[in-house]
Amino acid sequence: MTEGKLYVVGLGPGAYEDMTLRADRALEECDTIVGYSVYVDLIRDRYPGKEYATTPMTREADRCRMALEAARAGKTVALVCSGDSGIYGMAALVYALRGEDTLPEITVIPGLTAACSGGALLGAPLTHDFCVISLSDRLTPWETIEARLTAAAAADFSVVLYNPASRGRPEHLRRACEILLRTLPRERLCGIARSIGRPGESREFCTLGELGTREADMFCTVFIGNSATRLVGGNMLTPRGYRED
Amino acid sequence: MTEGKLYVVGLGPGAYEDMTLRADRALEECDTIVGYSVYVDLIRDRYPGKEYATTPMTREADRCRMALEAARAGKTVALVCSGDSGIYGMAALVYALRGEDTLPEITVIPGLTAACSGGALLGAPLTHDFCVISLSDRLTPWETIEARLTAAAAADFSVVLYNPASRGRPEHLRRACEILLRTLPRERLCGIARSIGRPGESREFCTLGELGTREADMFCTVFIGNSATRLVGGNMLTPRGYRED
Numbered sequence: 042m043t044e045g046k047l048y049v050v051g052l053g054p055g056a057y058e059d060m061t062l063r064a065d066r067a068l069e070e071c072d073t074i075v076g077y078s079v080y081v082d083l084i085r086d087r088y089p090g091k092e093y094a095t096t097p098m099t100r101e102a103d104r105c106r107m108a109l110e111a112a113r114a115g116k117t118v119a120l121v122c123s124g125d126s127g128i129y130g131m132a133a134l135v136y137a138l139r140g141e142d143t144l145p146e147i148t149v150i151p152g153l154t155a156a157c158s159g160g161a162l163l164g165a166p167l168t169h170d171f172c173v174i175s176l177s178d179r180l181t182p183w184e185t186i187e188a189r190l191t192a193a194a195a196a197d198f199s200v201v202l203y204n205p206a207s208r209g210r211p212e213h214l215r216r217a218c219e220i221l222l223r224t225l226p227r228e229r230l231c232g233i234a235r236s237i238g239r240p241g242e243s244r245e246f247c248t249l250g251e252l253g254t255r256e257a258d259m260f261c262t263v264f265i266g267n268s269a270t271r272l273v274g275g276n277m278l279t280p281r282g283y284r285e286d
Numbered sequence: 287m288t289e290g291k292l293y294v295v296g297l298g299p300g301a302y303e304d305m306t307l308r309a310d311r312a313l314e315e316c317d318t319i320v321g322y323s324v325y326v327d328l329i330r331d332r333y334p335g336k337e338y339a340t341t342p343m344t345r346e347a348d349r350c351r352m353a354l355e356a357a358r359a360g361k362t363v364a365l366v367c368s369g370d371s372g373i374y375g376m377a378a379l380v381y382a383l384r385g386e387d388t389l390p391e392i393t394v395i396p397g398l399t400a401a402c403s404g405g406a407l408l409g410a411p412l413t414h415d416f417c418v419i420s421l422s423d424r425l426t427p428w429e430t431i432e433a434r435l436t437a438a439a440a441a442d443f444s445v446v447l448y449n450p451a452s453r454g455r456p457e458h459l460r461r462a463c464e465i466l467l468r469t470l471p472r473e474r475l476c477g478i479a480r481s482i483g484r485p486g487e488s489r490e491f492c493t494l495g496e497l498g499t500r501e502a503d504m505f506c507t508v509f510i511g512n513s514a515t516r517l518v519g520g521n522m523l524t525p526r527g528y529r530e531d
Contacts, residue, residue, distance in 0.1 A: 053306065056308075057307065059307070059308055062306075062310065063301075063303040063304055065307065066303070126406065126410075127406055127410040127412055128401065128402060128405065128413070129414070129526065130410070130413065132406070132409070132410035132413070133409070133523040133525060134526065136409060136410060136521050136523050137525070140518065140519060141518070142519065143519070149409075151304070151398050151403050151406040153306065153398065153402070154401075156401075157373060157397070157399055157402075158396050160370075160372040160373065161377070161394040164377070164378070165377035165378035165381060165394065166372070167372055167373045168375065168377070168379075169374070170417070170418060170419045170420060171417070172415070172416070172417045172443065173416055173417075174415045179527070181414070188441050188442075189441045189443060193417075193441075195437055196434045196436070197433075197434075273381055273385065274381060274388070278378040278381050279378060280379075281374070282426045
C-alpha cells in the first residue's frame with residue numbers, strides 16, 4: 042500500500058489568488074479534502090475529482106481524526122483551514138492527535154492570516170509591534186482574554202482581534218472595548234475588515250469610543266491602532282517606529 | 287501617457303512556492319521591480335525582462351520614493367518586501383510618502399509573515415494569542431521594547447521575536463531573555479526558525495534559560511511558547527485553548 046500523507050493547508054482569507062502556490066499544488070495533488078463545510082465550499086469547484094469530507098463548525102477534533110484516518114489508509118489528504126493553518130488553525134491539534142508517531146507524514150502549509158490580509162485591506166496598521174487576541178471564550182476563560190487586552194493596551198501594542206463576535210456572543214466586542222478604554226483614549230483609531238477576499242468585502246474606520254457600537258460577526262477582523270496610528274489618504278497607517286528616517 | 291500603478295508586494299519567506307498567486311501575477315505584470323538588493327536577487331531569474339532598481343538595506347524611504355516616481359512616470363511597479371508587505375514592511379511608508387494624493391494607485395499585496403512561515407517550520411506554536419515584537423532599536427527606544435516584552439510575559443502570550451539580532455547588535459536576544467526571565471520560568475519552551483524557505487533552512491528548540499546563548503542573526507525568527515506550549519513528536523505545539531474538547 043502507498044504511504045499516505047497529510048497536508049494541513051492554510052487557504053488564506055478566501056480568494057483563490059490569496060493562496061500560496063504551495064497550497065494550490067497540495068490541493069491539486071491530494072486525493073481527499075477535509076474541512077469545515079463553509080471553507081470547503083469556497084474551493085470545491087476549483088479542484089474537481091476529489092473526495093470531500095466536511096464537518097460542521099465546532100467539530101475540529103473530528104475533522105483532524107478523519108484526515109489522519111484517511112492518510113493512514115494511504116490517501117494524500119489536504120486538511121484545509123481558513124487563514125493560516127497554524128495561527129488559531131488545526132495544525133497543533135493534528136500533531137497532538139498523531140502524538141509521538143512519525144506516520145502519517147504531516148506537512149503544515151502556511152497561509153495568509155487575517156492580520157496580513159485584513160491589514161492590507163485597511164492600509165498598513167501593523168508596521169510595528171502588535172498582539173493578536175481572539176475574543177472567543179469557547180476554550181479560554183474570559184479573565185485570560187481580559188488580562189491580555191489590558192496588557193496590550195498598557196504596552197502600546199497595536200491589537201488585532203480575531204473572532205470579535207459570533208452567534209450567541211454579540212457582546213464580546215463591546216466588552217473588549219470597555220476594557221481597552223480603561224487605558225486607551227476614546228479617539229484611538231480602529232479599523233474593521235469584513236469578509237476579506239470574499240463577496241461583500243468591506244472596510245470601516247472608527248474611533249475606539251465608537252467601536253463597541255459597530256456591527257461585528259465571525260467574518261470580521263478588528264484592528265486597534267497604537268498611539269502613533271493615523272488615517273492618511275483614507276488608509277490606516279502605523280509608522281515603523283518612533284523615530285522615522 | 288498611461289497611468290502608472292504601484293504594487294507593494296510581500297514575497298513571503300523566500301521560496302517561490304510560498305508566494306501567493308496574486309504576488310506572482312503582480313510580478314509577472316509589472317515593468318519595474320524595486321527592492322532591497324538581497325530580496326530582489328531571490329526573484330530576479332524568475333521574472334526576466336524587467337527593469338530592476340535596488341538599494342542597500344536601510345534605505346527604505348529611498349526605495350519607496352523610487353517606486354512612487356516610477357509609477358508617476360507611467361510604469362507598473364512592484365515594490366517588494368520580504369515576508370508581508372505590511373507587517374514591519376514598506377506599505378505604510380509608501381502610503382505616507384504619497385500623502386493625501388490618490389495617485390499613483392497603490393495596491394498592497396500581503397505575503398506570509400515569519401509568524402506564519404516560521405511557525406509552520408517549528409510545528410504550530412501560535413494556535414493561541416500571541417505578540418509580535420521586533421528587537422531592532424534602530425527606530426524604537428529600547429525602553430519601549432522592554433515594556434512590551436514584560437507585558438507579553440505577564441499576560442501569558444506566546445511571543446514571536448523579529449530581528450532578534452543583527453550586525454552590530456548581537457546582544458539583543460540575550461537582553462530580551464533576561465527581561466522575560468524576570469517573569470517566565472527558565473524551562474519555558476522556545477524555538478528558532480532559521481533562513482525559512484531558503485538554503486540553510488533549519489530549526490532548533492531550547493529552553494528560555496538556554497535561548498540567550500544561542501546563535502541568532504537577522505535571518506532568524508524566535509518563538510517563545512506560552513505556559514501550555516509543549517514539544518510533541520518533535521514539534522512545538524501550543525494548544526488552542528485552556529479547555530480542549
